[in-house]
Amino acid sequence: MHTTPSPESRIPDLADHFLACSKLGRYLTLFDESRFVITDDFSRGQQVNKVAAATASIFSKDSLVAQAALLPLGLAASGREPSRMDRYEELFSLIEQQALSDEVRDSAKTLLETGFRAARIKAIEAELGGKISPARIRYRSFLDIVKQLTEKKISAQSFREEFVEFTHDVAGRLDFGIYSFCLDRIFSSPLVPLKAKGYLVAEIIGYPPLIRRELITNLITAPAIDPELVRFTRQSVHRELDNIAVTEIYLLETLKSSQMTSGEMENMLASGKVAALAG
Structure with missing residues (x-):
């Protein structure tokens, strides 16, 4: 005799994990917490869990990721027979009502109104790419600045100024997961002077709470971080917050x-x- 598993006994899946991240006020991470979710995880050619994508489109604190998660859902809906469209119409109505991102709500409404037309999905995809591509180009140029710092071609103070400018340029246009990864690499690199790392910590302390929590805790919990940097970070947190x-x-x-x-x-x-x- 087969019985339906109770909610308590069911093994949590990626959608459950995304929901848990949202309840904790966090950016979405992969199930194993190895990194943050980025827009590429929902790009064409990826195997996308539809329930997880729907959860991400509603609850992701990174608007870019939320928009990217909507696209595979729209593509799936556009390939459906009109008689089997009810479930997707219901889903997109829910997304339109509950998504944290204004852009996602607007896109969900548009796709509903246009009957999930492929042309409109491609237009939304192009709009998202128009935000992401320039930001990633700017990110790669900032990596050259990091290289100059490690080669002692610029001072720690100049690096701080470059970092502030870079952050301003990519705000809202670069996946948080990529920005976070960039900082993780800087903080863990033995070639980056401790003074420069300290300057970045001082900047991060002034960030909005959600971003600050994720970046500071990444630094504190990462392996192979200079203990002196961890001490300085903890002192700054207790002094400034x-x-x-x-x-x-x-x-x-x-x-x-x-x-x-x-x-x-x-x-x-x-x-x-x-x-x-x-x-």
Whole structure:
């Protein structure tokens, strides 16, 4: 006799993981937490889990990723027989109502109104590419600046100025996962002077809370990071941020260090224990 597994016994899938990330106020990561999700994960030719894509399109804090996740859903809908379109129309209505991204809501509405026409899907894809491509070109040019720093051709202060300009240029146009990866490589490189790394930490401390939490905890939990940089970062966090912000960073650090599950962290946040920890 076969029985339907209960929700508690079902093995979590990628969509569940994305939902858990959203509940914790995080950017979406791969299931194994090895990196953040980027737009390329939903590009043509990729095997895309439709439920995970729908979850990402609604809950991703990275608007670019949310827009990219919508595209394979639109392509799947455009290939359906009109008589079998009801489920996709219902899904896109849900996305239009609940997506965090204004652009995703607008795109979902347009695709619904145009009957998932392939031409409109390609137009949305082109609009997204128009944002991403220049930002990635700018990213590659910044890597040349990093190389100049490692070769001692520019000072740490000049590097800081270049970093600030780069960040301004790509804000909202470069996948957070790529930006994060760039910083991870800088912080872990023994060729980048500690002073330059410290300057970047000082900049990150002033970032919006979500971005700051992810970048700071990446630095603190990454292997092979100079202990002096970790100490400086912790001191900066405690000196510059309020107790709630400090505690949220501590909780995410604990999660990334596998000392706490996402469910335990979610329960702690929901129960108000973060405020208690902050004193």
